[in-house]
Amino acid sequence: MKTLIITLALVLTSISTIALSNEVKSTSPVNASVYFITPADGQTVSSTFTIKFGLNGMGVSPAGIEKKNTGHHHILIDTDTLPNMLAPLPATDKIKHFGGGQTETQLTLSPGKHTLQLVLGNHHHIPHNMPVISKKITVIVK
Numbered sequence: 001m002k003t004l005i006i007t008l009a010l011v012l013t014s015i016s017t018i019a020l021s022n023e024v025k026s027t028s029p030v031n032a033s034v035y036f037i038t039p040a041d042g043q044t045v046s047s048t049f050t051i052k053f054g055l056n057g058m059g060v061s062p063a064g065i066e067k068k069n070t071g072h073h074h075i076l077i078d079t080d081t082l083p084n085m086l087a088p089l090p091a092t093d094k095i096k097h098f099g100g101g102q103t104e105t106q107l108t109l110s111p112g113k114h115t116l117q118l119v120l121g122n123h124h125h126i127p128h129n130m131p132v133i134s135k136k137i138t139v140i141v142k
Protein backbone atom coordinates (compact mmCIF):
# COMPACT_ATOMS: atom_id res chain seq x y z
CA MET A 1 0.00 0.00 0.00
CA LYS A 2 2.80 2.37 0.98
CA THR A 3 4.59 1.62 -2.30
CA LEU A 4 1.41 2.30 -4.21
CA ILE A 5 1.01 5.70 -2.55
CA ILE A 6 4.62 6.61 -3.26
CA THR A 7 4.26 5.49 -6.88
CA LEU A 8 1.05 7.46 -7.23
CA ALA A 9 2.68 10.55 -5.73
CA LEU A 10 5.60 10.26 -8.16
CA VAL A 11 3.24 9.86 -11.13
CA LEU A 12 1.20 12.89 -10.06
CA THR A 13 4.36 14.95 -9.55
CA SER A 14 5.65 14.13 -13.01
CA ILE A 15 2.26 14.83 -14.59
CA SER A 16 2.10 18.25 -12.97
CA THR A 17 5.71 18.97 -14.01
CA ILE A 18 4.85 18.12 -17.62
CA ALA A 19 1.69 20.24 -17.44
CA LEU A 20 3.64 23.16 -16.02
CA SER A 21 6.40 23.02 -18.61
CA ASN A 22 3.82 22.78 -21.40
CA GLU A 23 2.04 25.80 -20.02
CA VAL A 24 5.11 28.04 -19.88
CA LYS A 25 7.00 26.69 -22.91
CA SER A 26 5.70 27.49 -26.38
CA THR A 27 6.44 25.61 -29.56
CA SER A 28 7.80 27.27 -32.69
CA PRO A 29 7.09 26.26 -36.28
CA VAL A 30 10.02 24.43 -37.93
CA ASN A 31 10.50 27.17 -40.54
CA ALA A 32 10.63 30.02 -37.99
CA SER A 33 13.64 32.31 -38.12
CA VAL A 34 14.71 35.63 -36.67
CA TYR A 35 17.32 37.92 -38.23
CA PHE A 36 18.67 41.47 -38.36
CA ILE A 37 17.20 43.59 -41.16
CA THR A 38 19.74 46.21 -40.12
CA PRO A 39 22.61 46.59 -39.27
CA ALA A 40 24.42 44.19 -41.56
CA ASP A 41 27.05 41.82 -40.19
CA GLY A 42 30.36 43.69 -39.98
CA GLN A 43 28.76 47.12 -40.49
CA THR A 44 30.35 50.24 -38.98
CA VAL A 45 27.76 52.24 -37.03
CA SER A 46 27.67 55.44 -34.98
CA SER A 47 27.47 55.15 -31.19
CA THR A 48 23.67 55.35 -31.33
CA PHE A 49 22.25 53.28 -34.14
CA THR A 50 19.00 51.69 -35.28
CA ILE A 51 18.35 47.98 -35.15
CA LYS A 52 15.46 46.42 -37.08
CA PHE A 53 14.31 42.92 -36.19
CA GLY A 54 13.15 40.53 -38.90
CA LEU A 55 10.97 37.50 -38.20
CA ASN A 56 9.84 34.77 -40.59
CA GLY A 57 7.20 32.14 -39.96
CA MET A 58 5.96 33.67 -36.69
CA GLY A 59 4.29 36.82 -35.43
CA VAL A 60 5.12 39.38 -32.75
CA SER A 61 2.99 39.64 -29.60
CA PRO A 62 3.72 41.73 -26.52
CA ALA A 63 4.94 39.96 -23.36
CA GLY A 64 2.04 38.61 -21.31
CA ILE A 65 -0.09 37.87 -24.36
CA GLU A 66 -0.33 34.15 -25.04
CA LYS A 67 -0.89 33.59 -28.76
CA LYS A 68 0.25 30.55 -30.73
CA ASN A 69 3.36 30.99 -32.92
CA THR A 70 4.18 34.45 -31.60
CA GLY A 71 6.73 35.99 -29.27
CA HIS A 72 8.69 39.15 -28.56
CA HIS A 73 12.25 40.09 -29.42
CA HIS A 74 15.32 40.13 -27.18
CA ILE A 75 18.80 41.35 -28.07
CA LEU A 76 21.84 39.67 -26.59
CA ILE A 77 24.77 42.09 -26.54
CA ASP A 78 28.35 40.77 -26.36
CA THR A 79 27.08 37.41 -25.13
CA ASP A 80 29.38 34.44 -25.72
CA THR A 81 27.24 31.82 -23.99
CA LEU A 82 23.53 31.62 -24.64
CA PRO A 83 21.36 32.05 -21.55
CA ASN A 84 19.24 29.12 -20.29
CA MET A 85 16.74 28.38 -23.05
CA LEU A 86 14.34 26.69 -20.59
CA ALA A 87 13.80 29.65 -18.26
CA PRO A 88 12.59 33.23 -18.61
CA LEU A 89 15.38 35.37 -20.08
CA PRO A 90 16.73 37.73 -17.42
CA ALA A 91 16.76 41.49 -18.05
CA THR A 92 20.37 42.69 -17.81
CA ASP A 93 22.70 45.22 -19.46
CA LYS A 94 23.40 42.53 -22.05
CA ILE A 95 19.87 41.15 -22.51
CA LYS A 96 17.30 43.69 -23.65
CA HIS A 97 13.58 42.83 -23.77
CA PHE A 98 11.14 44.29 -26.26
CA GLY A 99 8.03 43.18 -24.43
CA GLY A 100 5.93 45.90 -26.01
CA GLY A 101 6.13 44.01 -29.29
CA GLN A 102 8.64 46.45 -30.82
CA THR A 103 10.23 45.46 -34.12
CA GLU A 104 13.02 48.04 -34.00
CA THR A 105 15.04 49.98 -31.47
CA GLN A 106 17.93 52.39 -31.04
CA LEU A 107 20.95 51.17 -29.16
CA THR A 108 23.92 53.12 -27.82
CA LEU A 109 27.20 51.23 -27.44
CA SER A 110 30.77 52.18 -26.62
CA PRO A 111 33.30 52.49 -29.47
CA GLY A 112 34.78 49.21 -30.68
CA LYS A 113 33.59 45.78 -31.74
CA HIS A 114 30.33 44.38 -30.38
CA THR A 115 28.26 41.31 -31.11
CA LEU A 116 24.48 41.26 -31.35
CA GLN A 117 22.10 38.31 -31.45
CA LEU A 118 18.32 38.07 -31.40
CA VAL A 119 16.28 35.54 -29.42
CA LEU A 120 12.52 35.30 -29.52
CA GLY A 121 10.77 34.75 -26.18
CA ASN A 122 7.20 33.72 -25.47
CA HIS A 123 4.64 35.50 -23.25
CA HIS A 124 6.70 34.43 -20.19
CA HIS A 125 10.02 35.57 -21.81
CA ILE A 126 10.99 31.91 -22.29
CA PRO A 127 12.61 30.90 -25.59
CA HIS A 128 10.47 28.61 -27.71
CA ASN A 129 10.91 24.90 -28.32
CA MET A 130 12.89 24.94 -30.64
CA PRO A 131 14.50 28.26 -29.69
CA VAL A 132 14.23 30.93 -32.43
CA ILE A 133 17.70 32.52 -32.44
CA SER A 134 19.40 34.68 -35.05
CA LYS A 135 22.90 34.39 -36.37
CA LYS A 136 25.25 36.44 -34.20
CA ILE A 137 26.43 39.58 -35.99
CA THR A 138 29.32 41.93 -35.30
CA VAL A 139 29.11 45.72 -35.50
CA ILE A 140 31.96 48.18 -35.26
CA VAL A 141 30.96 51.26 -33.30
CA LYS A 142 32.81 54.45 -34.33
Ligand SMILES: [Cu+2]
Pocket residue numbers: 063072073074089097098099121124125
Ligand atom coordinates in the same frame (compact mmCIF):
# COMPACT_ATOMS: atom_id res chain seq x y z
CU1 LIG B 1 11.13 39.28 -22.69
